[in-house]
Structures are given as C-alpha cells and as structure tokens.
Amino acid sequence: MIQRPKGTKDILPQESRTWQFIEESAKNVFDHYGFSEIRVPVFEHTELFQRGVGDTTDVVQKEMYTFEDKGGRSITLRPEGTAGVVRAYIENGMASLPSPVKLWYNMAMYRYENVQKGRYREFHQIGAELIGSSSYEADVEIICMAKRILDSLGMDSVMLNLNSIGCPLCRAQYQKALKEWIKPNLDRYCQTCKSRFDKNPMRILDCKEKVCKELNSGAPEILNYLCDECKCHFENVKKTLDRLNIEYKIDSRIVRGLDYYTKTVFEFVDSKNGLTVLAGGRYDGLIKELDGQDTPAVGYAMGVERVAELLAQKQEIKLLSPEIYVAQIGEEPNLFATMLVEELRSKNIYAQKDITEKSLKAQFKYADKIGAKYVVTIGEDELKEKTAKLKNMNTGEEIETILSADEIIEKLK
Numbered sequence: 001m002i003q004r005p006k007g008t009k010d011i012l013p014q015e016s017r018t019w020q021f022i023e024e025s026a027k028n029v030f031d032h033y034g035f036s037e038i039r040v041p042v043f044e045h046t047e048l049f050q051r052g053v054g055d056t057t058d059v060v061q062k063e064m065y066t067f068e069d070k071g072g073r074s075i076t077l078r079p080e081g082t083a084g085v086v087r088a089y090i091e092n093g094m095a096s097l098p099s100p101v102k103l104w105y106n107m108a109m110y111r112y113e114n115v116q117k118g119r120y121r122e123f124h125q126i127g128a129e130l131i132g133s134s135s136y137e138a139d140v141e142i143i144c145m146a147k148r149i150l151d152s153l154g155m156d157s158v159m160l161n162l163n164s165i166g167c168p169l170c171r172a173q174y175q176k177a178l179k180e181w182i183k184p185n186l187d188r189y190c191q192t193c194k195s196r197f198d199k200n201p202m203r204i205l206d207c208k209e210k211v212c213k214e215l216n217s218g219a220p221e222i223l224n225y226l227c228d229e230c231k232c233h234f235e236n237v238k239k240t241l242d243r244l245n246i247e248y249k250i251d252s253r254i255v256r257g258l259d260y261y262t263k264t265v266f267e268f269v270d271s272k273n274g275l276t277v278l279a280g281g282r283y284d285g286l287i288k289e290l291d292g293q294d295t296p297a298v299g300y301a302m303g304v305e306r307v308a309e310l311l312a313q314k315q316e317i318k319l320l321s322p323e324i325y326v327a328q329i330g331e332e333p334n335l336f337a338t339m340l341v342e343e344l345r346s347k348n349i350y351a352q353k354d355i356t357e358k359s360l361k362a363q364f365k366y367a368d369k370i371g372a373k374y375v376v377t378i379g380e381d382e383l384k385e386k387t388a389k390l391k392n393m394n395t396g397e398e399i400e401t402i403l404s405a406d407e408i409i410e411k412l413k
Contacts, residue, residue, distance in 0.1 A: 007112075007121025009305070018308045018317045023106060025152045026126045026302070033145050035102040035128055040084040042108065046074040052083035052290055054259025056200040058208075061192065063111040077110035081127045081301055082260070082283065083290070089131060090292035099132035106304075118275055118306040127280075127301035131287070134296035136236040139264045139282060140244075142298050143237075146278050147246060150268060153307065154314060158268045158277060160247065163254040164234040165202070166226050167262055168285070174225035175201050185215055205255050221252040233263055260286040264298070270310060277310065278302040321371030323412060324390075326353040326378065327363040333378040336403070340378075343405040349412070368393060374412060376401065 004010060011019060030037075046066050053059050065077040078084050085103060088094070094101055106126045115121065128145065130138050143160070150158055165171065178201045182189070186197060189204065189212050196203045205216055226234065241248055254265050265281030280300025287295040311317070324344065328337040337353050344351040352372065354363045360377070367375050375391045382388040382403065389398045390411055401411045 005121070007115045009120055009122070013319060015308060015312070017319055018311055019304060021317050022153060022304055022307055022311070023126065026104075026106070026149050029145060029149045029152060030104045030128065033102065033141070035104040038085055038088060038103045038105055040078075040088050040105070040107070043075050043077050044084055044087065046076040048083050048087055048290070049076055049079060052086065052260060052286060053080060054200070056196050056203050057259055058206070059111065063113050065110045065112060078107070079109055079111045081105050081107055081109065081125055082129060082286070082299055085129050086287055086290055086292070086297070090287065090290060095293055095295065100138065101131045102128070103131070104128045118303070118309055120305060124304040125301040126304060127299060129297060129299035131297040132295060133298075134284065136233050136240065136264075138298050139237050140240045142280065142300060143241065143266060144244065144246070146268065146280070146300050146302070149302065150278065153311060155270075155277070155307070155310065157271050159249060159271050161251040161254055161267045161269055162238070162248045163223070163251055163265050164226060164230055164263050165222055165255055165261055165265055166230045170225055170227035170230055171202070171222070174220065174222045177220045177225065178202065181220055188215060200259065202255050205253065223250070223252050230263055237264055260289070266300075275306055276303070277306045320350060321373060322350050322352045324349065324351050324374045324376060324408065325363070325367035325370075325372035326351060327360060327367065327375055328353065328378045329360045330380050333380060333383050336383055337378050340403070340405060344408065347405055347409060349409060376408065378403065
C-alpha cells in the first residue's frame with residue numbers, strides 16, 4: 001500500500017471541521033480589522049527566500065525543498081509566507097494603494113525538518129502583513145488582532161512573549177558584544193553555529209542543539225543595547241499594551257528564526273506545553289532588500305496544525321448533522337423523495353436520503369448514525385395522501401405534515 005510521505009498529514013472530515021472553525025474565526029477577525037486576502041504561488045524562485053529569509057537561517061541552510069525545473073531555474077516550495085507576499089506587493093505595484101496595505105493569507109508551507117508533535121514537513125499557516133507604517137501603533141494593532149483571533153478560538157492558555165531585536169545600527173553593537181561573549185567557547189558549539197559566528201552571530205541564539213542551548217545560557221541581552229529610537233518604540237508598544245490590559249512577558253531570548261525581523265518580535269506560547277502557536281514581528285528592511293521602496297512592515301503567522309491539536313484537546317467540534325432525513329420505500333416514493341430532498345436543499349435545509357437502496361429499517365439506522373434530527377417516511381400510501389409522519393429522532397415524537405418542502409420547513413421550525 002502506498003502511504004503518505006513522512007511529515008505530511010491527512011485532514012479527515014472530523015478534523016476538517018475544526019480547521020474550518022479556525023479559518024472562519026480568523027477571517028471574521030481579519031474582516032473587522034480591514035485586512036484583505038492575498039494568494040501567492042506555492043513555489044517561487046529560490047533567490048527570493050535566500051535574500052528575503054536569510055542565507056544563514058536554518059530555513060535556508062537546512063530545510064527548504066529546492067529543485068531545478070525543466071528550464072534550469074532553481075525553484076523552492078515556499079517555507080514561509082511573508083517573502084512571497086512582499087514579492088507580490090512589489091511586483092503588482094501595491095505601493096500605490098492607500099497606505100497602510102493590510103493583507104492576510106491562509107497557505108500551505110514546506111520545510112524539511114525533524115517531524116515531531118505539532119511539526120510537519122507540509123504545514124499550514126494563517127498570517128497577516130501590515131505594510132506601510134513605521135509606528136509602534138501598527139505593532140500594537142497586529143498583536144491585538146492576533147490575540148483576538150486566539151480569544152475567538154477559546155485559546156485561553158496562551159501567553160504573549162515580547163522582545164525587541166533593534167535596528168541594524170544598535171544590533172551591530174549587540175552582535176559585537178555577543179561575539180566577544182561566545183568566542184571563548186566557540187569550539188564547543190555545533191558546526192552550524194561556528195559557520196554563523198562571523199556572518200550572523202544572533203542566529204546562534206536560535207540553535208536547537210542541546211549543547212548550544214546550554215552554552216547560550218547567560219548570553220548578553222539585546223534589550224541592553226537598543227538605541228534611543230528602538231528603545232522608545234518598544235516602550236510605546238509596552239505602554240499601549242498595558243493600557244489595553246493585554247498581559248505579556250518580556251523574553252529577551254526571542255530572536256525569531258528569520259533574518260528579516262527588526263525591532264518588535266513576539267510569540268504567543270501555550271503555557272501548558274510550551275509550544276508557540278503564533279509568532280511574528282516587524283520587518284522594516286525586507287521590502288527594500290527585495291528591490292522595492294524602503295517601506296516598513298509588521299506581521300505574523302499562526303500554525304494551524306498546532307492550534308487544531310490544542311482545540312481538539314479542549315472541545316469536540318462535531319460534523320454537521322442533517323436537519324431531516326427522507327426515508328422511502330418503493331419506486332415512485334423514491335423518485336418523489338429525490339425531488340423533495342433537492343427542493344429542501346435549494347431552500348438551505350441540510351437534507352439527506354438513501355442512495356444505496358437500503359431497506360427501510362437500514363435507512364432509519366443510517367439516519368440515527370449520522371445524527372439526523374428528523375426523519376420523514378414516504379411510502380405508496382403517504383404519496384397518495386400527500387401526508388406523512390415527521391419523527392423527532394431525539395424524543396420519538398411524531399407529527400403529521402403535508403408532503404411539501406415549505407410545509408416540512410414550517411414544521412421543523
């Protein structure tokens with residue numbers, strides 16, 4: 001038997017209902033914040049991610065699905081959403097739109113990484129990008145919107161962790177201090193960290209190797225190296241969140257795994273298992289890096305698989321059940337039942353009938369299994385009299401109804 005590739009997952013009907021709940025809840029919040037959906041290709045030129053995400057990141061160095069197409073071009077399945085959205089923003093002249101431009105997406109991503117609970121090689125993210133505002137207020141709006149989505153899903157065990165990684169100017173001072181701190185123990189770090197030491201030492205803090213994590217304990221904190229502008233920006237973010245009564249914890253270890261971040265970075269972490277369910281931050285230099293105008297931006301992405309797994313532990317989101325099941329016996333009653341079901345569906349009533357030639361007894365069993373709320377039975381006599389019994393499957397109560405869609409709908413009310 002051919003099985004699904006490692007790191008992928010089949011989303012079966014029961015779980016799919018949970019996914020729909022997540023997607024619909026997020027879309028509702030996006031609508032209220034004035035964000036519009038954008039859809040970009042599942043694959044891009046590899047250079048986009050090398051330049052956008054950063055060639056010293058784990059994503060680019062270890063995890064991308066990259067291949068050469070028949071034209072000899074290097075192509076990569078998208079490992080994250082922001083770079084593709086920014087490419088679309090630049091290429092389609094969206095800088096001419098009223099600013100700020102507010103975009104959201106719901107997309108599959110691909111990374112070749114170690115498979116573990118809540119982490120897959122094909123995974124899905126719902127994300128948002130707010131392009132065109134350098135104000136701390138944009139950071140606050142993005143964080144508020146993210147929290148509102150999580151609140152609407154009933155994710156009451158998540159905690160907001162906050163940090164600032166400064167701008168290129170103050171970050172250079174921090175990186176100098178960090179290198180001085182790491183250098184005496186550099187030979188004990190993994191090969192990947194050693195290769196990052198000169199080009200991007202902050203990536204060392206993001207290493208997942210146990211030895212490197214231990215070595216990083218006690219490293220200098222970037223918050224002590226922020227320039228006045230970055231410090232003021234971060235203080236305003238915190239002050240506004242305080243006024244909005246949004247709880248947060250400062251976590252100086254948040255550097256995020258992608259090179260394009262500047263200033264504010266944040267994560268919403270589930271307090272019960274420590275897993276990050278939503279994360280993001282500001283990326284003021286990315287659009288210029290990808291040959292667009294120098295434009296500030298801020299955004300985030302939410303991991304749908306992780307949120308779905310956490311929701312499944314909290315509540316069962318059931319499959320939809322039919323309002324009515326039309327049982328029948330006989331050729332003419334069957335034809336009438338088919339027409340009746342189609343008319344009920346045209347009036348937005350979820351209705352079903354037998355399409356496998358079951359016996360009447362088996363039809364009732366099936367109606368019970370799929371959770372039908374009512375069953376109406378049609379035989380030759382009912383067809384002749386144009387009336388039938390409508391049975392409440394919970395109480396067993398039966399009421400008589402005329403065999404017409406409008407009358408049945410009235411009785412259902």
